[in-house]
Amino acid sequence: MKKSWHLVVTGTLAMGLLAGCGSTQQTSGEKNSASPAAKTAQVNLKATVLTDDLETFKSAYAEFSKENPTIQVQFETIPQAQYYEKLRLQLSSGEDIDLVGGNMDVFLDTGILEPLDDYIKKENIDVSGYGPLYDSLKVNDKVYGLPYRKSNWMLFYNKTLFDQANVAYPKADMTWNEFRELAKKMTKGEGANKVYGAFLHPWAQTWYMQGVQTGASIIDKDLTPFKKGLQFRMDMEKDGSIMGWAEQITTSAHYNSAFQKGNVAMNLIGDWHVAQLRQAETEKKISFDWDVVPVPHPEGVAANTSLATPVSLMVNKNSKHKEEAFKVLQFMTGAKGAKQFAAKGFLTGYVNDEIRKIYIGDGSMKPKNIHFFVEQKEYPEYPLLPGVKNILVNNVYKQEGEMALTNAETVDQAIQKIGQRVEKEWADKYAKDFKAGKK
């Protein structure tokens, strides 16, 4: 008997602790349930979008529903790490999701994306706002989704560090070699007081972007442009001006905390870092001044050439209300939605002068030279082809790149291996279907 009594006490204590711990807040869970106005001709749609974009979609939808009161959209999200995993599982079991947000390449093999060309023609949509992205997002000449935002790369720099070292700020037009020299100049100190000239996150993109900037694609037969990029990263490690790969891996180094710490002069990363730094500023976690310039470029490539990763909105072919779903898509990815997204600090797929202005803002917020983001010439990070999943190709680059970075292989061997594996992974099976939107 004594034991069961003990169990009861244990249980009660635990419950009591929980109740005590959390009695103050229990409301916020129930707030967001929409109250649908009961109209007869109403259409209910469901959209699943990335966590980061959920809030903006909701506020953009508020605008949308003023024009289209009969279309109700319920926006949902899935935790980031398993977003595609779960979304595909839901879609494959026939769940009624009308609109899907995310990287298009993940859905190309599912056959559930509704081709949009007819809708675009019917609505007479002006696609010039998407620029060259519109064509490069075509798969076998068809449009399966439109980008509502994109991620572009930029070079962030710590102005305070440059001032202290009395070195001129990075130039807007800078080759990779100039960048390397500048990083060397900014590197100082040892151990805990070390100042790194630059930070290259351990992602493979930080080196293979040099190849993409020349217009090469990561599934090309000839991968010479990428060899340079990998060699470049290793050279910078040797210079001691960036944190070594091994060091990064074993200290869980992250571009965000590394740059915020204040001992990194230049940080090569995407536009999303702007929001992170702004947040850190409002929370008073950083005290230095910072700005952006375009990413460095290979010799002979125009300045401010970057790579872009578009994030699209797509219509489920099995949706019962495709017309209405496209209306939502049209709004979100077009000029009206873009305004909302730009106002929240996202680079949008659709761009015009007005949206550019909104994105740049009134100059009251850092970075001062944010305009570079909307003036970029961009290559898509990866080609959109049926059968090519970016994450797989990227993984090959990552794994074999690491072989070189840990000196288990030479750069030549690593790149050769990448070629072989990419071919086996993709070209063997799909080369006959190859007809990319890329020029």
Next chain:
Amino acid sequence: MSTWTNTGKTTIFLPKRVPTGALIRKMVLYAVVIVVSLSMIVPFLWMLSASVKSEAEIFGFPIQWIPSEFFWSNYKKVWTELPFFTYYLNTIKIAVFTTLLQIVTCSTAAYAFAKVKFPERDKLFFLYVATMMVPYQVMMIPQFMLMKTLGLMDSHWALILLGAFSPFGVFLFRQFFMSIPEELSEAARIDGLSEFGIYSRIILPLIRPAIASLTIFTFMHAWNDFLGPLIYLNSDRLFTLQLGMQHFQSEHATEYGPLMAAAVCAIVPTIIIYFMAQDHFVEGISAGAVKG
């Protein structure tokens, strides 16, 4: 109490032989146990310290155990930005139901496998063991389709049902049942006790340590499960702690401070439960009952 009397006995025996040797042995034992325990605690301490740090300081090197400035705001964020209390209740519900169901169904099944002789027994038992060898990642898809067909999506029952019939628990109990002498149940049978009576009055009390172990494992597993809730739950109001915590992770950024604060809040109850329940697998059997 039995542990202490045990110590008493050893000290009675030992001084007669090598008193200093025993003392040294004991000290070495303490030293080893303390060092090992410390090495086990370090990551937990890191969690605690990270939960009150700023983002930039969390990954600093060498580790700064006491943050230069305490960011209690991380905890505030957890409790104000998330319906954390709802997550708690959901997690408790799932963990308690899964554990209870599992203890009941696994112990009866194990009784059949260990104490009742019927021809298909061993083959059936091996089928149970065999299913444990298939990785969850592969069963996930058929299970998902099944739950969808049963209409249990976005409900806690999907998780409870999937956790309630674990072959692991059956196997665990069966091993413990097997070590209980057959004579005990024979004697009870002669005394006219029914099979259910033998199970509930003779065998179950004897395997209390095993029940305590399975309770801990099942509870912890249900409590810490991430993949299951991720797949079966869609509505925020049904989320568990592990799932809710994901709010601090997004495409490009993880807010490690709040994430660790949430992890600390989530882990504390489980530690307390473990700390208290462990008595049961230590004080379980009185020596007399198993003399056989």
Next chain:
Amino acid sequence: MKDSSRALRRNRITGYTFLLPNIIGFLIFICFPVGASFLMSFTEWNGFGDIEFAGLSNYIRLWSDETFRISLLNSLIMTGVSVPVTLLLAILAAVALNKGLRGVKIFRTAIFLPHITATIAVAVVWQLLYNPTMGPINGMLRSLGIDHPPTWLASTQWALISVIIVSIWHSIGYYMVLYLAGLQGIPKDLYEAAEIDGAGKVSQFRNITLPMLSPVIFFTIIMGIINSFKVFDLVFVLTKGGPGRSTHMLVYDIYYTAFQRFEYGYASAMAYVLFAIILVITLIQFRGQKRWVNYS
């Protein structure tokens, strides 16, 4: 004859009655999905459209799949090293903590703690311990006169062993709990009798503790092997399978194939190769148990 067949029938009814609550759920929620995934291993399916029958092609493809070969080898090494070491250390820990030290509850909780600590915290701390230049492990090695200590997680040669060490550290507490429960089933008077006979501690351990614990040891060996082949979380947070593919494990590969490639059929085939391996090992165990497992 009549009698024994009646007894058989009665036993059968008793057996199935006791099994019933579990076996219904087991067949529906576990057995059926396991069977379904077996069938899936002979098909090609990405979750959409028709499921195409593919015969043995998935299994044939495994032969030429380099990543699978690497993963299989890594998993075998991992299991071969970590299971015996973990179980041995767990038994020692359980025996030591069963001796009635002061503060034993705290020690037991401490040793179980890694099992419930967030894996991300585990990863971060071990990464720091393994840090090649500033980490304490290499600091110690250097002070012992080793000039070029390994770079651990950042080395293709050492990463696997580093992961194995963490996994051992991580699972000792889990098995210790089971051994502690098992130790409680050993009647104290057996030790008292041995003590009177003048048996030393080591011989008591060999002649009383181990045989009496053998049903639990048998259980932990089977579970240890299964769990070790199925390790996923730790690898995921520590190395993501890298550097290169040096810590790519089977279940990691299965996960990757199912949820990044979305080739469910192929992933199922991988799982069933893994299944076959564990099955053979387990069958051998079950055959051999009569020789050493002591059921009362």
